[in-house]
Amino acid sequence: MATLGRGDMPAEDEEKDSEILDSYLQERSPAFNALRAVQKAVWQSPAADEHFLKQRERADSATPTLKKYFFRTMRAIGDQLQAAKHIIPPPGETKGFKVLDICMAPGGYSATALRYNKHSSIYGLSLPEEEGGHEMLLQNWQKDPRFDVRLMDITMLSTEFGSPDLLPADNPLASQFSSCRPFDGLEADLVFCDGQVLRTHERAVGSKFEASRLTSAQLILALQRIKKGGTMVMLLHRVNNPRNVKLLHAFSQFAEIDLFKPTPSHAARNSFYLVAKNVDPTSLGARQMLENSKSCWKTKTLQAFNDEPYEAEQNTSGDEMRSILQSSFGQRLISLAEPIWDIQREALEKKFLRGSPKLATTS
Structure with a gap:
């Protein structure tokens, strides 16, 4: 599997892969080209800049009312996921349904799991509020026996990630890492990986390595x-x-994959969800992803904590990307992605272009 997350590839490698991928999609996907044209017009819009800036500001300094709104939005996304992908079986079809909710707070997806299967057991991991994490808004989560929630920075679980002695004991930063292995032995029926780097997380903010550390940690x-x-x-x-x-291709080797884009909450954004069913964590592909994720986490963590220089091997051939696209997965990628691109294009047009002659002429 390829390396993961922002900052994982040298600039030349990323640029080459992007060129190959864009060329492939431009030749074969009208939906991709249509989205690109609309995005170009929107990028020239001061109104769009202002909209997305305000969106970030609201997320970073949410009022109690906004926090409740975000929680309701997550629950609505969970309802859409369930309706479209049937990720939670009803109580009569399963016993002991176990859910691992990584980066859980405010808890909307766990609320969804309990709504559709009240006998679910929820195992949650979430960044503490005092470190910049979201407030948990699930009712009674600290007393309800169906919940087992651990508050921690999951990117610092060095023992879990195969590097218990990552930094020398005399390094002043060594104490920030944890030997904890939360829920060791758990075999979850459903896993949510909903984490993204929070601008309120003081340790992580501004680090170019944090996104890949978080992606690797979740995987x-x-x-x-x-x-x-x-x-x-x-x-x-x-x-x-x-x-x-590359991540989707790797998952396709050991799971049945599909993509999902919630509306209206994520419609205009670049975000989407991978839904991987019938995951086989014992397969060669899954074991390879696991080992590569551990390697990625270790490398990026050492770089983030200034203990190792950035000396990534340069490989600008783009052979891996060509191989993926030339295989049957190339067309599979387009069939998965086009509904996502159509939703985003329609949402961007509706929000920023329709009824605005000035903007419409820039496309």
Whole structure:
């Protein structure tokens, strides 16, 4: 599997992969080209800049009312996921349904699991509020026996990730890492990986390595906690990101994959969800992803904590991307992505272009 997350590939490697991927999609996907044209027009819009800036500001400094709104939005997304992908079986079809909710707060997806299967057991991991994490808004989560929630920074679980002695004991930063292995032995039926780097997380903000550390951490935890035949739901951004294409291809080797874009909450954004069913964590492909994720986490962590220089091997041939696209997965990628691109194009047009002659002429 390819490396994961922002900052994982040298600039030349990323640029080459992007060129190959964009050329492939431009030749074969009208939906991709239509979205690109609309995005170009929107990028020239001051109104769009202002909209997305305000969106970020609201997320970073949400009022109690906004926090409740975001929680309701997550629950609505969960309802859409369930209706479209049937990720949660009803109580009569399963016993002991176990859900691992990584980056859980405010808890909307766990609320969804309980709504459709009240006998679910929820195992949650979430960044503490004092470190910049979201507030947990699930009712009675600290007393309800169906919940087992651990508050921690999951990117610092060095023992879980195979590097218990990552930094020398005399390094002042060594104490920030944890030997904890939360829910060790759990075999989850459903795993949510909904994490993204929070601008309120003081330690992580501004680090170019944090996104890949978080992606790797979620994948390691998920692959080491999911049962054979289980389902993973993972938040990603931009289907046509070369790293995501490689990630989707890797997942397709050991799971049945599909993509999902919630509306209206994510319609205009680049975000979407990977839904991987019948995951086989014992397969060669899954084991390879696990080992590569551990390697990626270790490398990026050492770089982030200034203990190792950035000396990534340069490989600008683009052979891996060509091989993926020339295989049957190339056309599969387009069939998966085009509904996502259509939703985003329609939402961007409706929000920023329709009824605005000035903007419409820029496309």
